[in-house]
Structure formats: structure tokens, C-alpha cells
Amino acid sequence: MDAPVMDLRLDGERRLPAPPEDDPHRVGWYADGPTPGERGTAVAVGHLDTDSGPAVFAGLSELKRGKLIQVRRADGRTAVYAIDALRKYEKSHFPNSEVYGDRGRPELRLITCGGTFNRRTGYNGNLVVFAHLTRLVEPKA
Numbered sequence: 323m324d325a326p327v328m329d330l331r332l333d334g335e336r337r338l339p340a341p342p343e344d345d346p347h348r349v350g351w352y353a354d355g356p357t358p359g360e361r362g363t364a365v366a367v368g369h370l371d372t373d374s375g376p377a378v379f380a381g382l383s384e385l386k387r388g389k390l391i392q393v394r395r396a397d398g399r400t401a402v403y404a405i406d407a408l409r410k411y412e413k414s415h416f417p418n419s420e421v422y423g424d425r426g427r428p429e430l431r432l433i434t435c436g437g438t439f440n441r442r443t444g445y446n447g448n449l450v451v452f453a454h455l456t457r458l459v460e461p462k463a
Contacts, residue, residue: 325378329353330367338433340367346377356428358393359401359458363422363429370435370445379434382449383408391430391453398461403430403453410436412447421450428455 330350333339341350349368356362369377391403411417421431430453437447 323378323381325349325368327351327366338365338367340369340435343369343372346372346374349378355422358395358403358430359399359428359455361426361428362424363431364393364401365422365431365433367433370449379432382432382434382451383436385451390456391432391451392459393430400459400461401428401430401455402457402459404456405451405453407452409450409452410447411450412437413445416448425454429453430455 325347327349328341328351330338330341331353338352339350341348346369349366352365352367356364358364368379370379370382371377385405385408387405387407389405391405393401393403395401421433430451432451432453434449435445435447436449437445439445
């Protein structure tokens with residue numbers, strides 16, 4: 323996937339919002355957290371789908387343990403992560419510390435909607451991809 327990225331910050335209820343619904347192919351990074359490749363948990367969120375069809379994170383559920391994710395950094399380097407797990411959570415029981423917590427190493431979380439869809443209330447859950455940094459790749463000269 324190659325997608326434009328925007329900065330996101332916590333809302334008034336201290337939740338990380340998704341990118342605007344009118345831009346379903348944009349990924350949002352938690353701007354107040356670590357950047358990809360830094361120690362801590364870098365977090366990216368994106369839509370699963372919209373009324374008009376699949377969105378940027380439509381294929382997340384197909385990812386498998388060990389698959390590599392490459393994130394181009396602003397400094398030109400690429401942070402390479404290996405997937406550890408995919409987990410589904412009900413929104414009412416979302417484990418903030420497990421998902422967002424610092425594990426003492428550079429990690430990545432990709433978060434999108436999941437579970438059962440209700441036209442009135444939306445999805446009842448989230449899908450979270452857990453990954454850890456394997457290396458930083460310098461840009462080609």
C-alpha cells in the first residue's frame with residue numbers, strides 16, 4: 323500500500339480519531355507519539371471501508387505473522403517492521419495499554435475498524451496489527 327499520511331492528535335475524549343471520512347485512502351499517524359523507527363509504539367490508523375467501497379486499510383485482516391511492513395520516514399530512511407500478531411477487540415473493551423503501551427523497543431500498530439457493522443452505530447470493534455522494528459534502511463544514493 324502506498325498512501326498519503328496526515329498527523330492526528332487525541333480528541334477531547336482522549337481518543338485517537340480516524341482520518342476524515344471524505345478521504346478514505348489517507349493514513350493518520352499519532353503525531354504526539356514516536357515516529358516510525360524510534361523507541362516506543364508508533365501508531366497509524368485508517369478506514370476499513372466507506373459507503374462507496376474499500377478504504378486504505380481494507381486488506382489488513384489478510385496480513386500474516388512475519389510479513390514485513392515498510393514505512394518511509396520523513397528523513398528518507400525506511401523503517402522495516404515484522405508483524406507479530408493481528409488481534410480483534412470490541413470497542414467497549416479496547417485494551418489501551420496493550421495496544422499503545424511502550425514495550426521498550428520500536429514497535430508499530432496499525433488500527434482499523436472491525437467486528438460487526440451496524441448502519442446506525444458503525445463497527446463494534448477494531449482490528450490491530452502488532453509489529454516490531456527489524457531494521458532501518460538508508461535511502462539509496
